[in-house]
Amino acid sequence: MKIHSLDTGLFKLDGGAMFGVVPRSMWQKVNPPDANNMCTWAMRCLLIEDGNKLTLIDNGIGDKQDEKFRGHFYLHGDDTLEKSLRKLGFTSADVTDVFLTHLHFDHCGGSVVRRPDGALQTAFANATYWSNAAHWDWATQPNAREKASFLAENILPIQESGQLRFVDPAAGVPAGLPFSELIFADGHTEKMMVPLMQYKGRTLAYMADLLPSVGHLPLPWVMSYDVRPLVTLGEKEVVLRRAAQENWVLLLEHDATNEACTVQLTDRGVRLGDTLRISEL
Template sequence: MNLYPINSGNFKLDGGAMFGVVPKSLWQRTNPADANNMIDIAARCLLIEDGNRLILIDTGMGNKQSDKFFGYYHLWGDDTLEKSLKTHGFHPDDITDVFLTHLHFDHSGGCVQWNKDRTGYEPVFKNAHYWSNEDHWQWATQPNNREKASFLKENILPFEESGQLKFTQLPETNLLKNSTLGFDIFFADGHTDKQMIPLINYNGKTIAFMADLLPTVGHLPIPFVMGYDTRPLLTLDEKEHFLNLAADNNYYLFLEHDAHNEIITVKHTEKGVRLNNTFSTQDIFK
């Protein structure tokens, strides 16, 4: 098995929204804001090469939205999904599976693109299965008013219409062991219903793709919960449970949204689970 970080593009989000009720005087220590209160955010996806399968976890925002739309997110840097795939020697047509932790636009936007004459949309990964789960798919396609602006139909319906949509099994508890894709999946409902956190066994290490359960290092303290979460009290419990597992079992936490920290480990302290070590993807994916 080989793992590759796929940097699909960087953007900025309001620091207050990213940390909810936590005062700026606390969160700015780890996530400094600019003059407009915006903090750096990455969309760091992960590619798994395992035998004849190439599994891409999440796809970033994509490039099909309007300049007005992207203007809200202050894009920075020159990374794109296709450019990052090419850096590692791959093309979108090589991808066999796209695993979506959830269907918010900054995780699923790169799934779909304009067709050649810009009259409609088509899947970017024409040879891939697109993986979600039945409960989250219903949640995303019949969205509540709180999340409606995050679930964009043009990001997700085209790969259902193309016949490429697949659903993972739903577990009886919060952990699905040895999924169809070859890795365990931790299910979390605090951010959005049935978000999926992959746990990948790689060279004797467990790599946890943290998605929005732990967006950045700055979110390690349990009460540091995003204002975007639909069930923040549930996030508290899920994050505490998962971080204790991570500290007990020395998980390597792959941070999708931390623009400056790629992979971390955590440890138990008197203040709770805190940062242990920080690694680059090159350190781990040798």
């Protein structure tokens, strides 16, 4: 197995929304905002080579949204999913599996592309797309709070293509996926999936929005985007304690500076251990 970090570009979100009830005087020390209170975040995906399988975890915003939409989020940087794949010698046609931690637009927007004639089609023609039934229903019948994050054009064409498959939480990891375990989390959104994998003698966890950045390590530092913040707090405590005890490497999707980190147990709770790059593993 070989694992690669894939950068798909940077975007900005309101710092207050990203840190919830934490005062700006505290969070600005770890994520300095601009004049509009916006902080820069990564959309870092993961590519896993495993035999004849090439699995992509999440895929960023994509490029089919209009300028008004893109302007809300200040998309910037030179990286795109396509460029990052090409740097590794791959194209979208080589991807065999697309594993979607959840269906918010900044995690699944690259799943679908718009053709020159305006029609929508899946970006990975030869891939199986993985979600789970509970989250799919949640995303396709969205509540008012999350409706702006679940965009039909990112989601429905996957099902219409016939490429969609569901993970059964009770059945474990589906055969063919390169994961040792799946953690289902309900604080950020319904049944978000956090995949674990074994790599070079270490357990790696792709944290998605359970831990967007190292700045979110303290338990109360929970995003306002989370639909059940107290549930997130409990989920973080369980997962981060286990990560510290078992010396996991946590892969960070949104941290613009740090690709990955370890954590340690202290008398103040779980705190940052080391930061590292995936290529250093």
